Amino acid sequence: MMSEPDIRDQLENHHRASFGWALCCCGRDPLEAENVLQIVYIKILEGKARYDGQSTFKTWLFSVIRRTAAEERRRRILYELRLLKYESAGGRVSPTEGPDQTLYRTEIQTMFQQALASLSARQQSVLQLVFYHDLSVRQAAEVMGLSVGSARIHYERGKKRLREWWEGVRVSHES
Template structure:
């Protein structure tokens, strides 16, 4: 794998990689930029190696996911408890605008990640299973339950009837 080829591949997948990084970081723009920079450095320095077992995009998404998890764990060690309490907010009593992102964030993490990979990143369930290091059966379960839960959340908003 040459550096020129790697740079070309990273540029080709940059937009989707950044979207996935944002989703892994709960839509925190600055943290997603930091994660993606760490991922690119890992890849270019050879710390993350592509073994050609999976699709290249799947591999990049896996590296992003694990880098985000490691980064978030490292940030929690130094997080002030007062700051954590300030992050928790009460749910708004009335919803004035329909926000799909807000509904997706209400899903359990496994369901949310599978739905984002499949619907927003056009991945197959098998590719999602590789990225999330889950069995295909577990991913199918998250996918089916996530779709059902999201449908209920959408219907409960009342905008479709």
């Protein structure tokens, strides 16, 4: 086990590379990378993440950064999903929208939410991450803790079911 001064020296020696890796893990967002790196340093200095010597310090440090970035991304996405759910429950209305347009929009939104709710939990999650949060399928897989192949299957099946639903809605409104 390393002493605290040794750990601080290692962190200082690897800071520049660590920040570069944090940038990669945070989609090149420097503020997010700084935040993640600060959380990593606190975890390490408080003993919540411990170096056991099974790999090089740098390899271990980079894995802590990657996991922390994923945790923070998951936390942010969950927060945004809750916020989105809260905002959609408020039924915001556009000032240029007439009452009939508002009713139609609300009806379609309700139907779409029901269609989305009919999908499996994983299909719902991957579609929400990709469409509402602008993540790639690969990033959604990382957030969800799935393989990329599994996420792609859930994504494609979910899209197919929603497409079939939409075709049904269009046919019923045209008749």
